[in-house]
Amino acid sequence: MSAQSNAAPIIIKRKKVTGGDGHHGGAWKVAYADFVTAMMAFFLLMWLLNATTEKQRKGLADYFSPTIPISRVSGGGNGDFGGENVFAEDTLPKDGTGAAREHVTESQVARGETGLASEGAQAESEALKRTIDEALKGLTGESLVSLDLKRHIVTRVTDEGLVIELFDLDGATLFERQSDVPTALLEALTEVVASLSGIVVNPMAVAAHTRAEAVPFKDNPVWNLSTARAQQGRLMLEQFGVETLRFRRVTGHADRSAAVRDPMALRNNRLEVIFLRTGRE
Numbered sequence: 001m002s003a004q005s006n007a008a009p010i011i012i013k014r015k016k017v018t019g020g021d022g023h024h025g026g027a028w029k030v031a032y033a034d035f036v037t038a039m040m041a042f043f044l045l046m047w048l049l050n051a052t053t054e055k056q057r058k059g060l061a062d063y064f065s066p067t068i069p070i071s072r073v074s075g076g077g078n079g080d081f082g083g084e085n086v087f088a089e090d091t092l093p094k095d096g097t098g099a100a101r102e103h104v105t106e107s108q109v110a111r112g113e114t115g116l117a118s119e120g121a122q123a124e125s126e127a128l129k130r131t132i133d134e135a136l137k138g139l140t141g142e143s144l145v146s147l148d149l150k151r152h153i154v155t156r157v158t159d160e161g162l163v164i165e166l167f168d169l170d171g172a173t174l175f176e177r178q179s180d181v182p183t184a185l186l187e188a189l190t191e192v193v194a195s196l197s198g199i200v201v202n203p204m205a206v207a208a209h210t211r212a213e214a215v216p217f218k219d220n221p222v223w224n225l226s227t228a229r230a231q232q233g234r235l236m237l238e239q240f241g242v243e244t245l246r247f248r249r250v251t252g253h254a255d256r257s258a259a260v261r262d263p264m265a266l267r268n269n270r271l272e273v274i275f276l277r278t279g280r281e
Contacts, residue, residue, distance in 0.1 A: 227252030
């Protein structure tokens with residue numbers, strides 16, 4: 001009689017494991033994520049190239065330029081050395097200038113971190129505007145101009161410098177109708193501007209604008225009219241003591257740069273006296 005065993009039989013189940021098909025694996029996701037990241041960076045680069053100017057791109061390039069002896073160009077940073085480095089050639093490479101020579105061409109000069117005017121030039125124009133505005137408002141003493149004349153004066157800062165704009169109002173114009181003959185109002189305003197010019201030494205420019213005509217002409221008279229008015233403005237400033245050598249240009253813009261939405265509005269008749277930034281003349 002054979003002996004019986006209480007041990008349960010051992011059953012071995014062999015399961016064949018195979019690799020997942022292509023779409024079940026995870027390696028392709030990593031490659032796809034890298035591709036999407038690269039495409040995002042590419043389109044971001046294309047957008048930046050389209051949204052910036054050549055001078056702004058030059059400023060960015062200067063910022064990332066290495067500040068080591070092999071590079072003659074400033075890094076353009078604003079850290080401890082303010083964009084300079086100990087190897088700066090004759091200390092000429094300044095923040096954002098991007099040049100190692102004293103006399104450089106316009107294409108070789110970057111305009112700082114914004115690609116436009118440097119912070120120093122911007123601060124110069126802002127300080128000049130405060131000085132002029134204080135003189136006009138009488139904050140530094142007796143006002144140079146009456147309230148009636150102030151209605152015809154606006155000051156603003158542009159890339160060129162400080163602009164003092166003199167303009168027509170209803171019933172009070174700078175010139176006789178359709179001519180370059182100045183009125184008593186313009187003579188008073190010009191005397192004020194000439195007095196203000198004595199506060200600073202910046203070079204100057206004069207520009208004249210006119211409103212558009214209701215009827216088109218074959219030979220548009222506004223071109224000659226604006227040019228003649230600009231010249232008249234320069235002559236009047238000289239008569240009130242402004243030195244001739246301070247003027248860098250006199251231009252007539254006709255009706256091409258309207259100050260208000262309506263091109264035929266009286267407000268578009270205006271005379272601009274510009275105190276140019278240092279280095280912009």
